[in-house]
Amino acid sequence: MREIVLDTETTGFDPLSGHRMVEIGCVELFNHLPTGEVFHRYLNPERDMPDEAFKVHGLSQQFLSDKPVFAEVVADFLEFIGDSVLVIHNAEFDMRFINAELARLGFQTLPMSRSIDTVAMARKRFPGAQANLDALCRRFEIDNTHRTHHGALLDAELLAEVYLQLIGGRQPGFELGLAKSGGPAANAKGIERVARPPRPHAPTEAEATAHAGFVAKLKNAVWLRE
Template sequence: MREIVLDTETTGFDPLSGHRLVEIGCVELFNHLPTGEVFHRYCNPERDMPEEAFKVHGLSVEFLSDKPLFAEIVADFLEFIGDAPLVIHNAEFDMRFINAELARLGFPALPMSRSIDTVMMARKKFPGAQANLDALCRRFEIDNTHRTKHGALLDSELLAEVYLQLIGGRQPGLELGGGKGNGAGSAASASTQEVKRDFREPRPHGPTEEETAAHTAFVAKLKNAVWLRE
């Protein structure tokens, strides 16, 4: 099964207020495991960068000024994600921005039904606990010390690990289909090996004469013992 873990960075919180997408990062999963295939692009938002947003991701107007417009990367982006489910942390936010960019160019919107929201998964699995990406990395002991600022590709890579834990963790050898590059014989390679065991004669379980005598003496001391009832 192919899935795409996706994250974006933007100039703000609301695309309807003129905020734009400035970075998009995607990680391909096959049978829930990263294949090594990624999609990562910066985009020129054609507007200023609010200070609040800059503090989050560190992407300045100067840095983004020579980057392509979303219109120049949209074909590659849509080809990469294909029709795969989209694993997103707080899916509504990212989907709104992506669909706003698509709408500007006359493309149909991506349906929310394609998204798998890991925030909702985390809140259901750990009610009342923090569900942000840093908190989930701490919970699952995923190293995120290199995450000093938000970054779409880095966050997608971390989210892929978090997602794996949210769905139950890695179980090697249980994949039923050969993943990319694994070959159709992958499952067969995980077959069990015959275990040789030393033969032992069955132990006798009947009581010895001494044990029978000790039991009889013990029962004789009991009042209305069940062993003496007919």
């Protein structure tokens, strides 16, 4: 099962107000584990960088000025994600920006049904607790000390670890887990076992006759030795 953990950085909160993506990072998972394959691009937003956004991710207008625009990377991006499920922290935010960029270029937008929102997962599992990425890293003892700013690829890599913990840790789907939740392993003790009579192993008269005829044809057969 292939999944893509995805994160973006932007110039603001609303693409309808003219805000754009400035970074996109993706991490490939196969059967919930990172494969080492990633997609990462900085993007020229073709506009200024508000101070509030710069304080979050540290990407300046000058740094981004020579980076490609989204139109130059969209084909590679779509090829990388393919038709895989997208794992996103606060999926509505990132999907809104991605779809705004896709629509601007005339591409088909991505349905929200393709995404898994890890914020919703965390809030369901830990009601009332903080559900931001830093808080979840602390909860699951994931080292994020190198996260001085938000960064799309770094955050996607951290989110991949958080997601693994949210779905059950390093052994998702194993029978050991089923034993705790009332699955097949837990019910094994209740299975009725039917006792069967022992199978006879003595040869029949016909089998003994056939065997004697076979042995008689052998030279120095072990069955005839004393």
